Amino acid sequence: MFVECRGTYAWSSKVCLIFLQVFALTISMEESVALASDGVFGDSESVINHKPARRKLDDIAGSINIDCGIPEDFKYIDAKTGLQYTSDAGFISSGINKNISSKFSSTTLHKSLTNVRRFPQGKRNCYTLRPPEGHGTMYLIRASFMYGNYDELNQVPQFDLYIGVNMWDSVKLDNASHLVMKEILHAPSDDDIYVCLVNIGCGEPFISSLEVRHFHDSSYRTESGSLALYRRLDAGSTTNEIVRFKDDAYDRIWFPYNLPDCESLNTTVPIDSHAETEYKLPSKVMTTAIRPMNSSASLDFDFYIGDSTLEFYVYMHFAELEALQENQTRNFSITLNGNPWGEANIVPKYLHSRTVNNKQPVRGSKLKFSIHKTLNSSLPPILNAMEIYMVKGLLQAPTCQEDVNGISRIKSFYLVEKNWQGDPCAPVQPWDGLTCSNNGYESPRIISLNLSSSGLRGKISPSLFNLTALQFLDLSNNSLTGELPEFLSRLSFLTALNVTGNKLSGSVPPDLIARSEKGLLSLSVANNPDLCTSAQCKENKNSVGPIVAAVVSSLVIIFLALVIIWSLKRRKKATKSLVRSPEETWSLKMENQRFRYSEIVSITNNFQTVIGTGGFGTVYHGCMLNGAQVAVKMLSQSSKQGIKEFRNEARFLMRVHHRNLASLVGYCHEGTDMGLIYEYMAGGNLQNYLSGADISTSPLSWRERLQIAVDAAQGEKAN
Numbered sequence: 001m002f003v004e005c006r007g008t009y010a011w012s013s014k015v016c017l018i019f020l021q022v023f024a025l026t027i028s029m030e031e032s033v034a035l036a037s038d039g040v041f042g043d044s045e046s047v048i049n050h051k052p053a054r055r056k057l058d059d060i061a062g063s064i065n066i067d068c069g070i071p072e073d074f075k076y077i078d079a080k081t082g083l084q085y086t087s088d089a090g091f092i093s094s095g096i097n098k099n100i101s102s103k104f105s106s107t108t109l110h111k112s113l114t115n116v117r118r119f120p121q122g123k124r125n126c127y128t129l130r131p132p133e134g135h136g137t138m139y140l141i142r143a144s145f146m147y148g149n150y151d152e153l154n155q156v157p158q159f160d161l162y163i164g165v166n167m168w169d170s171v172k173l174d175n176a177s178h179l180v181m182k183e184i185l186h187a188p189s190d191d192d193i194y195v196c197l198v199n200i201g202c203g204e205p206f207i208s209s210l211e212v213r214h215f216h217d218s219s220y221r222t223e224s225g226s227l228a229l230y231r232r233l234d235a236g237s238t239t240n241e242i243v244r245f246k247d248d249a250y251d252r253i254w255f256p257y258n259l260p261d262c263e264s265l266n267t268t269v270p271i272d273s274h275a276e277t278e279y280k281l282p283s284k285v286m287t288t289a290i291r292p293m294n295s296s297a298s299l300d301f302d303f304y305i306g307d308s309t310l311e312f313y314v315y316m317h318f319a320e321l322e323a324l325q326e327n328q329t330r331n332f333s334i335t336l337n338g339n340p341w342g343e344a345n346i347v348p349k350y351l352h353s354r355t356v357n358n359k360q361p362v363r364g365s366k367l368k369f370s371i372h373k374t375l376n377s378s379l380p381p382i383l384n385a386m387e388i389y390m391v392k393g394l395l396q397a398p399t400c401q402e403d404v405n406g407i408s409r410i411k412s413f414y415l416v417e418k419n420w421q422g423d424p425c426a427p428v429q430p431w432d433g434l435t436c437s438n439n440g441y442e443s444p445r446i447i448s449l450n451l452s453s454s455g456l457r458g459k460i461s462p463s464l465f466n467l468t469a470l471q472f473l474d475l476s477n478n479s480l481t482g483e484l485p486e487f488l489s490r491l492s493f494l495t496a497l498n499v500t501g502n503k504l505s506g507s508v509p510p511d512l513i514a515r516s517e518k519g520l521l522s523l524s525v526a527n528n529p530d531l532c533t534s535a536q537c538k539e540n541k542n543s544v545g546p547i548v549a550a551v552v553s554s555l556v557i558i559f560l561a562l563v564i565i566w567s568l569k570r571r572k573k574a575t576k577s578l579v580r581s582p583e584e585t586w587s588l589k590m591e592n593q594r595f596r597y598s599e600i601v602s603i604t605n606n607f608q609t610v611i612g613t614g615g616f617g618t619v620y621h622g623c624m625l626n627g628a629q630v631a632v633k634m635l636s637q638s639s640k641q642g643i644k645e646f647r648n649e650a651r652f653l654m655r656v657h658h659r660n661l662a663s664l665v666g667y668c669h670e671g672t673d674m675g676l677i678y679e680y681m682a683g684g685n686l687q688n689y690l691s692g693a694d695i696s697t698s699p700l701s702w703r704e705r706l707q708i709a710v711d712a713a714q715g716e717k718a719n
């Protein structure tokens with residue numbers, strides 16, 4: 001059953017273990033046998049890595065498919081693409097789920113558009129995406145929006161979309177049924193990709209779906225910035241339908257395109273069937289093309305841009321579809337706004353794709369393309385497909401990475417409940433309580449942190465030391481304990497420190513006092529009953545202080561010893577009564593380990609990190625106030641299993657204690673909110689170790705495997 005990771009075996013530190021899957025399954029067997037329960041427990045479908053937002057992957061490597069606004073824990077397979085869509089709950093901590101108005105819901109509408117997540121609060125709300133391939137490689141990110149009168153107000157909002165700290169686009173919808181898709185090819189500089197919706201005062205932002213695809217080799221390149229999709233056209237389409245996954249391995253969406261004076265040509269023989277090509281173009285798109293009806297005319301088309309400062313990259317894709325005779329040639333060149341563009345004398349190869357693109361970005365208020373045959377070409381030009389991307393300069397640098405790391409650790413250290421999402425300083429405004437320096441396009445720095453009256457507990461976070469540009473720090477009116485750390489005096493730009501109204505102890509570091517006396521620092525330390533200013537502390541230390549401390553601490557030790565002896569005696573009695581009335585003892589124990597729902601929210605940092613799902617519900621990572629890591633399993637509202645099974649599992653785990661079993665820390669039962677808190681096993685999933693799926697660890701030897709089997713059997717026997 002469970003193998004636990006205390007340092008008994010050489011490998012155990014690495015092979016901490018298990019489980020969600022093995023776990024839920026075993027419980028179900030236990031329950032049905034021992035308690036003859038009819039409920040079937042935890043038919044876990046998937047086991048998820050412990051890293052945040054790293055999901056089990058679909059057919060497309062690195063793909064993330066989020067249907068924004070569906071209930072948490074919900075997922076489904078899209079019939080058209082065969083891709084699995086999940087809820088956005090693990091990717092954002094704010095917003096409200098809404099269904100679109102039934103007037104706009106139809107069976108033909110893509111399921112992901114029938115619901116939205118709306119953001120009535122906060123000027124900006126950010127999704128955090130973390131594709132497994134990490135940073136420095138190209139991703140396609142697609143955000144879709146359809147209003148569908150979800151709020152019954154019939155007012156189409158307008159808002160801005162950001163990628164990281166930089167503007168991506170404005171979202172403007174013409175009417176309630178207008179579907180707007182924004183797509184960008186983006187190579188993030190960090191593993192976390194933020195997609196932010198910014199309220200510009202023209203109605204509440206919302207979003208319908210969010211998709212991420214990984215481009216294995218980045219065929220699409222820019223000198224700088226990212227590429228926002230302007231057009232992606234399937235020329236000569238005979239079906240008049242869009243093409244996407246599975247026809248397109250990257251799930252690019254191709255729109256049908258035909259021109260008035262052109263005819264379409266097609267072949268039934270697949271293109272690039274024997275060769276892996278750079279752009280992985282879908283055969284369905286490349287087997288159709290357009291050519292001018294007048295075989296001596298050119299292929300002309302233009303795009304009205306309006307703004308001549310915008311820059312574009314254009315990709316034209318060609319493949320010969322006709323088997324040419326000896327005396328036939330197809331040979332053509334391209335011009336843009338009258339100037340030669342791309343390569344001269346293009347001769348497409350039969351059933352092989354070829355892409356022509358510009359190395360330098362092009363611009364103009366109009367992009368007028370003309371493809372014309374060369375002098376001795378016997379056949380007219382063709383065009384199979386085309387893509388146009390607009391360059392999005394990523395001018396604004398994100399917040400200094402050290403500050404980001406520092407403030408992120410402070411956030412998780414104190415389980416800060418503010419709406420802290422995306423980059424700490426940008427876009428638009430910093431996180432609540434933060435002030436950042438304005439360095440133009442350079443990385444902003446955090447210069448002020450105000451966590452006054454924020455319910456902080458525990459010691460002063462050492463990560464504050466990483467905010468090296470900090471000038472102002474307000475931690476007043478909290479419940480902070482421990483010492484006022486010496487490192488605060490090494491924050492060289494600090495000019496104001498307010499820790500008034502806490503429970504700090506020890507003495508104020510002399511350097512802080514010195515700086516305050518020199519007028520370099522505004523220091524407020526009042527209302528900390530156990531905190532000494534230096535003069536008094538020295539006195540105490542030199543005289544009675546240590547003696548008093550010694551006496552007090554020995555008294556404390558004696559008292560503790562008495563308490564332990566007394567409680568051991570009590571426990572013996574309790575053990576006896578367990579024989580008589582297990583129910584009674586159980587209730588008592590349960591009461592001690594009962595948590596309020598609000599505490600669960602705080603422990604899991606508002607259910608931020610999902611580590612697994614099962615039939616029972618979702619399992620979250622959590623952190624207790626004492627710093628111990630836990631796994632919190634919440635009973636989902638939609639779960640068929642009810643209170644009885646929930647109690648059975650809690651009761652069962654309360655009874656059983658064994659080295660090889662994960663123990664129960666506590667439970668929560670408040671109305672319909674039910675959850676169990678387990679000891680956290682950091683090592684991940686045993687299955688991965690056994691199967692060797694995780695290549696970052698060395699494979700287990702047979703001896704280790706045998707030991708796991710023995711441990712599992714011991715854990716089993718303990719029940």
Ligand SMILES: *[C@@H]1O[C@H](CO)[C@@H](O)[C@H](O)[C@H]1NC(C)=O
Pocket residue numbers: 097098099115
């Ligand atoms: C949306 O509709 C589905 C049923 O189609 C329902 O289960 C769900 O609760 C609704 N969501 C909201 C937020 O009303």
Ligand SMILES: *[C@@H]1O[C@H](CO)[C@@H](O)[C@H](O)[C@H]1NC(C)=O
Pocket residue numbers: 174175176177178
């Ligand atoms: C909504 O706007 C789209 C895009 O402008 C347009 O194609 C469509 O006809 C409009 N629908 C209605 C009902 O006005």
Ligand SMILES: *[C@@H]1O[C@H](CO)[C@@H](O)[C@H](O)[C@H]1NC(C)=O
Pocket residue numbers: 238265266267
């Ligand atoms: C393909 O082209 C031929 C003519 O070459 C035409 O008869 C046929 O209808 C086209 N196929 C489709 C699916 O349109």
Ligand SMILES: *[C@@H]1O[C@H](CO)[C@@H](O)[C@H](O)[C@H]1NC(C)=O
Pocket residue numbers: 294295296297298
């Ligand atoms: C075909 O195009 C050529 C060159 O543009 C033009 O001279 C000729 O008149 C056109 N023929 C027809 C039938 O339109």
Ligand SMILES: *[C@@H]1O[C@H](CO)[C@@H](O)[C@H](O)[C@H]1NC(C)=O
Pocket residue numbers: 325327328378
């Ligand atoms: C090409 O050759 C074929 C016979 O192989 C002939 O029928 C046709 O007219 C020729 N076309 C040209 C443009 O010379």
Ligand SMILES: *[C@@H]1O[C@H](CO)[C@@H](O)[C@H](O)[C@H]1NC(C)=O
Pocket residue numbers: 329331332345347374375376
């Ligand atoms: C294509 O046409 C150009 C210009 O007429 C010529 O220089 C080139 O050799 C031709 N290429 C082929 C493969 O016929």
Ligand SMILES: *[C@@H]1O[C@H](CO)[C@@H](O)[C@H](O)[C@H]1NC(C)=O
Pocket residue numbers: 328329376
């Ligand atoms: C086209 O012209 C080029 C030279 O201008 C010549 O090398 C080539 O063979 C010609 N192609 C045909 C099919 O006549």
Ligand SMILES: *[C@@H]1O[C@H](CO)[C@@H](O)[C@H](O)[C@H]1NC(C)=O
Pocket residue numbers: 450451452453474
């Ligand atoms: C810090 O935040 C509190 C409220 O959270 C506010 O009352 C206080 O004025 C702020 N301090 C400064 C210096 O802005």
Ligand SMILES: *[C@@H]1O[C@H](CO)[C@@H](O)[C@H](O)[C@H]1NC(C)=O
Pocket residue numbers: 453454455477
């Ligand atoms: C201190 O914080 C509590 C809540 O944590 C708040 O009710 C109280 O008003 C705060 N006092 C001051 C002086 O800010």
Ligand SMILES: *[C@@H]1O[C@H](CO)[C@@H](O)[C@H](O)[C@H]1NC(C)=O
Pocket residue numbers: 402405406465466
């Ligand atoms: C934070 O500061 C400490 C002390 O200087 C340093 O050891 C640590 O590497 C820093 N952490 C980060 C993430 O910069």
Ligand SMILES: *[C@@H]1O[C@H](CO)[C@@H](O)[C@H](O)[C@H]1NC(C)=O
Pocket residue numbers: 452476477498499500501522524
């Ligand atoms: C420190 O914080 C307390 C409580 O929030 C506040 O009353 C006091 O004015 C602050 N002191 C300074 C110097 O800002």
